[in-house]
Amino acid sequence: MRELEQNREAFAYWLCSRAGxxxxxxxxxxxxxxxxxxFMSCDANLLAKWCKQKKKFEKLEQEKNNLQQNMKNTxxxxxxxxxxxxxxxxxxxxxxxxxHPDYPDKCRRxxxxxxxxxxxxxxxxxxxxxxxxxxxxxxxxxxxYLARQxxxxxxxxxxxxxxxxxxxxxxxxxxxxxxAGGSSFGILGCGVDICYPKENYLLYEKMKxxxxxLSEYVPGTQPKGNLFxxxxxxxxxxADAILVIEAREKSGTLITVDMALEQGKEVYAVPGRITxxxxxxxxxxxxxxxxxxxxxxxxxxxxxxxxxxQSAADPKKDTYCGSDFQSLxxxxxELTPISLSEISERLVRIGHGISISELMQELVELTMIGQIxxxxxxxxxxxxxxxx
Amino acid sequence: xxxxxxxxxxxxxxxxxxxxxVDCSQGLPCFDMVGYLGNEVREARERVRVALRNSGIRLPAxxxxxxxxxxxxxxxxxxFDLPIAIGVLIALGQLPPEVTEGILFLGELGxxxxxxxxxxxxxxxxxxxxxxxxxxxxxxDNLDEAVMxxxxxxHGATTLIDILSFLSHKDSAENLFSRKHSLGVSSxxxxxxxKENKQKNMDFADVNxxxxxxxxxxxxxxxxxxxxxxxxxxxxxxxxxxxxxxILPELTEQESLEVTTIYSVAGxxxxxxxxxxxxxxxxxxxxxxxxxxxxxxxxxxxxxISLAHRGVLFLDxxxxxxxxxxxxxxxxxxEKRVQISRQFGTYEYPADFMLVGALNPCPCGYxxxxxxxxxxxxxxxxxxGRISGPILDRxxxxxxxxxxxxxxxxxxxxxxxxSEIRERVLQARKIQKKRFTGTELQSNADMKxxxxxxxxxxxxxxxxxxxxxxxAMHMSARGYHRILKVxxxxxxxxxxGDISKKHLAEAILYRKTDQKYWEEIR
Numbered sequence: 001m002r003e004l005e006q007n008r009e010a011f012a013y014w015l016c017s018r019a020g021x022x023x024x025x026x027x028x029x030x031x032x033x034x035x036x037x038x039f040m041s042c043d044a045n046l047l048a049k050w051c052k053q054k055k056k057f058e059k060l061e062q063e064k065n066n067l068q069q070n071m072k073n074t075x076x077x078x079x080x081x082x083x084x085x086x087x088x089x090x091x092x093x094x095x096x097x098x099x100h101p102d103y104p105d106k107c108r109r110x111x112x113x114x115x116x117x118x119x120x121x122x123x124x125x126x127x128x129x130x131x132x133x134x135x136x137x138x139x140x141x142x143x144x145y146l147a148r149q150x151x152x153x154x155x156x157x158x159x160x161x162x163x164x165x166x167x168x169x170x171x172x173x174x175x176x177x178x179x180a181g182g183s184s185f186g187i188l189g190c191g192v193d194i195c196y197p198k199e200n201y202l203l204y205e206k207m208k209x210x211x212x213x214l215s216e217y218v219p220g221t222q223p224k225g226n227l228f229x230x231x232x233x234x235x236x237x238x239a240d241a242i243l244v245i246e247a248r249e250k251s252g253t254l255i256t257v258d259m260a261l262e263q264g265k266e267v268y269a270v271p272g273r274i275t276x277x278x279x280x281x282x283x284x285x286x287x288x289x290x291x292x293x294x295x296x297x298x299x300x301x302x303x304x305x306x307x308x309x310q311s312a313a314d315p316k317k318d319t320y321c322g323s324d325f326q327s328l329x330x331x332x333x334e335l336t337p338i339s340l341s342e343i344s345e346r347l348v349r350i351g352h353g354i355s356i357s358e359l360m361q362e363l364v365e366l367t368m369i370g371q372i373x374x375x376x377x378x379x380x381x382x383x384x385x386x387x388x
Numbered sequence: 389x390x391x392x393x394x395x396x397x398x399x400x401x402x403x404x405x406x407x408x409x410v411d412c413s414q415g416l417p418c419f420d421m422v423g424y425l426g427n428e429v430r431e432a433r434e435r436v437r438v439a440l441r442n443s444g445i446r447l448p449a450x451x452x453x454x455x456x457x458x459x460x461x462x463x464x465x466x467x468f469d470l471p472i473a474i475g476v477l478i479a480l481g482q483l484p485p486e487v488t489e490g491i492l493f494l495g496e497l498g499x500x501x502x503x504x505x506x507x508x509x510x511x512x513x514x515x516x517x518x519x520x521x522x523x524x525x526x527x528x529d530n531l532d533e534a535v536m537x538x539x540x541x542x543h544g545a546t547t548l549i550d551i552l553s554f555l556s557h558k559d560s561a562e563n564l565f566s567r568k569h570s571l572g573v574s575s576x577x578x579x580x581x582x583k584e585n586k587q588k589n590m591d592f593a594d595v596n597x598x599x600x601x602x603x604x605x606x607x608x609x610x611x612x613x614x615x616x617x618x619x620x621x622x623x624x625x626x627x628x629x630x631x632x633x634x635i636l637p638e639l640t641e642q643e644s645l646e647v648t649t650i651y652s653v654a655g656x657x658x659x660x661x662x663x664x665x666x667x668x669x670x671x672x673x674x675x676x677x678x679x680x681x682x683x684x685x686x687x688x689x690x691x692x693i694s695l696a697h698r699g700v701l702f703l704d705x706x707x708x709x710x711x712x713x714x715x716x717x718x719x720x721x722x723e724k725r726v727q728i729s730r731q732f733g734t735y736e737y738p739a740d741f742m743l744v745g746a747l748n749p750c751p752c753g754y755x756x757x758x759x760x761x762x763x764x765x766x767x768x769x770x771x772x773g774r775i776s777g778p779i780l781d782r783x784x785x786x787x788x789x790x791x792x793x794x795x796x797x798x799x800x801x802x803x804x805x806x807s808e809i810r811e812r813v814l815q816a817r818k819i820q821k822k823r824f825t826g827t828e829l830q831s832n833a834d835m836k837x838x839x840x841x842x843x844x845x846x847x848x849x850x851x852x853x854x855x856x857x858x859x860a861m862h863m864s865a866r867g868y869h870r871i872l873k874v875x876x877x878x879x880x881x882x883x884x885g886d887i888s889k890k891h892l893a894e895a896i897l898y899r900k901t902d903q904k905y906w907e908e909i910r
Contacts, residue, residue, distance in 0.1 A: 137764060138758070138762050138763070138764050138765075139758070140756075140758035141756065141758070167764060167765060167766070168765075197766070199765075199766065275759070276758070276759060277758075277759050278758055278759070337756045337757075339600070339788055339790035340600045340788065340897070341597060341598055341599050341600045341601070341788075341790050342790060344599050344600070345597065345599075355603075356599050356600055356603040356894075357603065357878065357882075357890060357891075357893075357894045358890065360890075360893050360894040360897045361889060361890045361893035361894065363893075363897065364857055364861075364893035364896055364897060365893070367857070367860050367861060368856050368857055368860040368861075369860075370860070374861060374897070375756055378600055378787060378788040378897060379756055379788065379790075
């Protein structure tokens, strides 16, 4: 039994690692042929029928010939494919072909499922709520904060965070989820053995043990622009709902949203100020009817995944004990960074001008008690206490 | 017949006296020169011959040999023309040998017998004074700098004939005095006046807004700290930097002499004229080469960092400089002097300057305004990464210059002027001077770890405050001592004996940058 399964996977692995055949064809063939013997003896007409395009069929024929030329008989070919497969398993990468019993149903249900999935770590648990948190790679301080917040709170409530491990929103939300002790899954646009972008190396390593790194591309595939849009369908496939934190008007993130809508998934977007170009995409989605994610808690409630009961108020965090002057500064700050000079100017304008050095002390103290954060050289943002 | 005349030459910014020996003997008529000579010194032969002839002096056909002693130091520059000409005249018997006694000659000759300006007059005359020479004869154009040296008479000459007639009437002291003035053509004083006004026109009162940067500039000036300004284009970084010399204390007599000497050696003094009383402000373009910064090259001369000695070296668009160019600043920033070694010797120039850098926060310049800036974190890091860590480490203050809106730029406002800021700076300097009496240190920025421990002691609460602030702001301990130094300066500005929380808080914010910009962002 075990041997049979292995041979089947070995064949699927071979098929899925052929370049230029495509997921649709791979899946179609796998539906009919499950071993290399069947494949070698398969009628060319049948093959041609399964391959919807002539080009794909020619490519397949060529690969088939290659196999025959290099090896004497089918047994040897079988042996060879099995060896290749075992080598893959040995490297720690798990492979789930379309016909594998563990192949996720969520993927099987989408219009164009991947022929196979390569995986470090584990696959997302099917019974657990999964949310894809996605957004711009170049994000604002607002987006950064919200990605962290949503990632953390969702993870704390047992939601699996699915994303693309990209720079910006993706990586930040996933990192926050892992830090909160949750699990997160990164769907890559390159081979699972390649960490892209490189600066997310820590996240990549951590996700291997506390979730999974998944890809439909053969290990060793280098990241290329055209590989990323197709992988977005897998992100939305795994997710029960899509949450867009921040996106510009023309953003790659919106590709994922389109895929999600095609797959019939719920889409939520975080609203932003209409003057912020990074919120344009989100506001547009909302205008088009996407759900409005005003807080992680409300999102959880809508998704029906509220596990941890929220204590009404965390007094330590909510009530702020500082001088009147500090609360004056706090009122002035927002999530968009404001420079020290600007704060000073505004204080002067409302008749509370103080010297720069005194102001600096107040700001350092506020930073120390976690009310505000310093960004850049002398820019400050408020740390929102809780979102209601 | 044999003669000896004295002149001087420069090596680094030090000078030494050179003995010009001339011998005229019978033999095949020729003009030989020896003594480890550079090309331009060797060419003196032609200039001297023709200049003498055009001054109406006939040279009899004889074998002339000139030796510049000490013969084992390489001679460079054109100042040897005049002493050689005088030496030749004595050797030929056209001048009595005793007239040149106690006199040092220096000057380049034109073919028409004109005496032209040379470099390094100030240090040479000073050396002559130290060696108890009575008098120096220098080109008239160099008289301004020569008269700065006390205890020695200096005369400026415009032509060779003037000098000859002066030498032959030297007996009368009265004559000498009047000669000094008739020879001393000085038209440069007027220009100097204009120069001084230039700095007066640059006042901090012109700078609207930017209170943080102004305050930063004040602290930097008070402690002679290096400063880095980060901000979008057009936010006034250059404007503020140009006004920095105006709030620094005036050069002391000693400092002024140091700076003037460097400019004299570099041959820059003819342009500025007279003693340099203002702190230099240099702003090289970012295409500047490492050699131009440190000095050196084929003919060794002080570089920009030495010309900025005791003043401000302003590097605008710092990230556009070649990394290797910036890195040559490391040694000078640490040792406050620069050493240049060449095949024929090692030269040393002082380079105690205040480094002021200006920088865009990212390639487009608008970070963290995400509506304008679309640079990725990687791009930002790469951009700022062009400045190496060690250079960055030495910047005690980093301040942000936020973008200004039009109304702010155009507003007619009454801002604090440079003179008021300078007054506070001077007070703070006075405190430092008192603190560092008996040591080599001049300002808080000069303090090494030992002195930081001694003069920047913190109380228990302050120490805890600093520790907590470090943790809250995710700062590395690397800048610890620098923060203390800056805090010391801020306390000095406050006339406070002990460093308090307030001073620490401000100093911390000036160093805050490194965590955000230069380390992992998450």
